[in-house]
Amino acid sequence: MKHWLKSGAPWVWLNGGAVAVCMVMVVGLIGLIAIRGFGHFWPADVVQMTVVERDGTSVAILGEEVRSEVVPAALVRGAGYNVPEAQELVTRYLVKQGNRDINARDFNWYLDVGMSEWQKPENAMVIERREWGNFYGFPVALLENGEVIATAQDNTFWDQVQQRVARSVALHNEIRHIEKVDIGRINHKLERIRLDRRGLELDGADSARMAEADAEFSALRAELDEQYRVVKAERDELYRQLKRDTLKAQVVDGQAVSIALQNIVRLTRPNAMGVLAKMGQYVERFWEFLSDEPREANTEGGIFPAIFGTVTMVIVMSIIVTPFGVLAAIYLREYAKQGPVLRVIRISVYNLAGVPSIVYGVFGLGFFVYFLGGSLDELFYRESLPAPTFGTPGLFWASLTLALLTLPVVIVSTEEGLSRIPTTIRQGSLALGATKAETLWKVVVPLATPAMMTGLILAIARAAGEVAPLMLVGVVKLAPSLPLDGNYPYLHLDQKIMHLGFHIYDVGFQSPNVEAARPLVYATALTLVMLIIVLNLAAIRIRNSLREKYRSASD
Incomplete structure (x- = not known):
C-alpha cells in the first residue's frame, strides 16, 4: 500500500476522476439547458378541461400544460380550496392559457381536485x-373587408386561413423593409443635410456661401421629399392591403373575438398535427428564434440582434486587443531591461487580470465615453451637439472596454510563448547575419504565434460572456437597428447594441412575464454557450494550422 501511494498512481486516478466529474457536470448542465430551452419550440398539444375554482364554480380551461408539481393539501386548504381531509397531497398544473387581452394573465395554476x-x-x-401573446380558441369564420368568405365548417377553411396568414406575414415583412431600409436611407440623408448646414454655420461661413448652400440643400431636400412621398404611398398601399382580412374566433367560454390577420405571426392546430408536421414546425420556430427580432418585452420573437451584437463586439475587441497585447508582450520580453521595475510591471499585469469586470465598466464609462468620446464630439462632430455621437455608450466603447479587460490575458500568453522558444534559435539567426529585429519578426514571432492565438482564444471566451461592464458602455435592452447597414460608414461604431449575456439577464430578471421568459432564458443561454464554442473552435483551428505550418518549416 505504501509503495502504491509513493508511485503516484492514486493522484493520477484522483485527477482523472476529477476531470470525469467535471465533464459529467458540464455535459449535464448543457443537456439540462438544452431540454428546458429548446423544448419550448416543440408544438405542445392543447388540452381542454373543467376545473373547480375556490368559490366552488366550474370554469372551462383551454391551453398548454407547462409543468406540474405536488403540494401539501393543508397548504391548499389554507388558501380556501375545498380539499377532502383524508387527502394529504394535491397535484397542481401550470397551464398556459394565453389570451392576455381577455384574461389579464396567460399562465395560471389549477388543482386536480x-x-x-x-x-x-x-x-x-x-x-x-x-x-x-398567444391566443387559444376555436375558429368561427374568415372575413375579407368585413364580409364572411369562409366558415370553420368549410373544407377549404384552413387552407384559406393559412394562405392569407402567409400573405399577411409577407406584407408585414415588406413594410418593415420599406420602413427600415428605404425610409431609413432617406432619413439618414436628410440628417446629413441638416448636419452639413449646421457645420457651415459653426465654421462661420458668410451669407453668400450660406445662400448658395441653402439653395443646394433645398434642391436635395426636395428630391428626398419626393422620394419619401413615393415610398410612403407604396407603404400606405401595403398597409391598406394588410388590414383587409380578419379571423373571427371564440374562446373556450364562448366569447367571440375578432383578430386582424396583420397581428398574426403563425396559426397552428397542434392537436391535428402529426409527428413530421410538428418536427417541421419545430424547425421553423427554432429558426425564427435565431433569425428574428424580439417582441413583447423580449419574451417573444427571436434573438438575432443580440447574436449579431455579440459577434460584432467580439470581432472588434479581437482586432483591438491582439496588436496591443502582442506588442506589449514583445517589449516586456525582448526589449525591456530586466529588473525590479519590470517585475513590478509584470505583477501589475497579473493583478489586472483579477480586477472585477464592473470596475472596467466604470472606467470605460468615465474615461472612454465621457472623456475621449466627449473630446471626439467637440473636435469632429460639433454640428451634432448637444446630441452626442461618440460621447455616449456604444459598440466601439464596449469593444474597447472588453479589450482592456482581456489585455492581461493576451500579454501573459504571448510572453509565455516567447519564453518557450529556445535561445539557440535566436543565436543561430544572429550567427547567420540577421539583425535582432529581423530575428524577432521573422523567426521568433512566427514561432510564438500559436501562443498568441491561445491568448486570443481565452480573451474571446471571457469577453463573450461578460455582462456587468457592458451595461455601462453600450449594451441596451432593445436596439431598434443593427450597427451594420447600407449607409456610410456601414459599420456604425457609435450605435448601441444588444448582447446575449445582457439579454439573458434582462429576460430572466427584468421580464414582466416570468413564466413566458423562463424557457427563453435557457434557450438564449445555450445559444451563447454554442456561440462561444464556435468562436473558440475557429480560433483553435487557426492556431493548430499555424503550429503545423511553423513546425514543418522548422523541420
Missing part, C-alpha cells in the same frame, strides 16, 4: 400574435 378528464379538441388553434 374536481378537475375533469383532459380532452384534446382537434379544431383548437394556437395563434402567435405580435401583441398580447
